[in-house]
Amino acid sequence: VQLVESGGGLVQPGGSLRLSCAASESIFSFYTMAWYRRPPGKQRELVAAITSDGSTNYADSVKGRFTISRDNARGMTYLQMNSLNAEDTAVYYCNGFDVDYMNYWGQGTQVTVSS
Numbered sequence: 001v002q003l004v005e006s007g008g009g010l011v012q013p014g015g016s017l018r019l020s021c022a023a024s025e026s027i028f029s030f031y032t033m034a035w036y037r038r039p040p041g042k043q044r045e046l047v048a049a050i051t052s053d054g055s056t057n058y059a060d061s062v063k064g065r066f067t068i069s070r071d072n073a074r075g076m077t078y079l080q081m082n083s084l085n086a087e088d089t090a091v092y093y094c095n096g097f098d099v100d101y102m103n104y105w106g107q108g109t110q111v112t113v114s115s
Contacts, residue, residue: 001025001104003094008109015113016082021094021106023075028052032097033070033077037090037111044093048079061087084113 007019019035027033034049048068049057056068067080077094094106 001096001098001102003096003104003106005092005094005106005109008092008111010112010114011084012115013085013113015084016080017084017111019079019081019092019094019109019111021077021079023077023096026073026075027070027077027096028072029100030072030096030098032095033068034095034097035068035077035079036093036095037088038093038108039087039090042090047092050077081111084111086113089113 002024004022005019007017011017032049032051035047036044037047038044047059047062048066050068050070065083070077089112091108091110093108096104
């Protein structure tokens with residue numbers, strides 16, 4: 001399974017972006033889909049995750065600002081990001097964990113928040 005992210009770019013503080021992750025097949029078999037990010041000079045961190053039954057989990061730093069969603073049939077996972085600030089600047093990665101305990105990663109998409 002291949003995961004391809006899109007939707008990153010340059011945005012001003014306070015702005016919004018919607019990231020998309022397209023899987024090469026449906027994601028019904030994926031127990032968890034998630035978004036991670038790697039800020040400049042820092043380690044990768046979990047941003048948000050969503051299970052197959054729709055349960056979500058968010059990093060404290062993005063709660064109330066980011067929303068994760070998934071469309072199993074279309075193989076899509078989304079991350080709606082609002083009220084962006086400079087600390088959200090990072091490479092964002094899509095991750096999928098399936099029922100066979102296989103872990104998949106996308107290539108990443110850059111998000112830069114700057115005026």
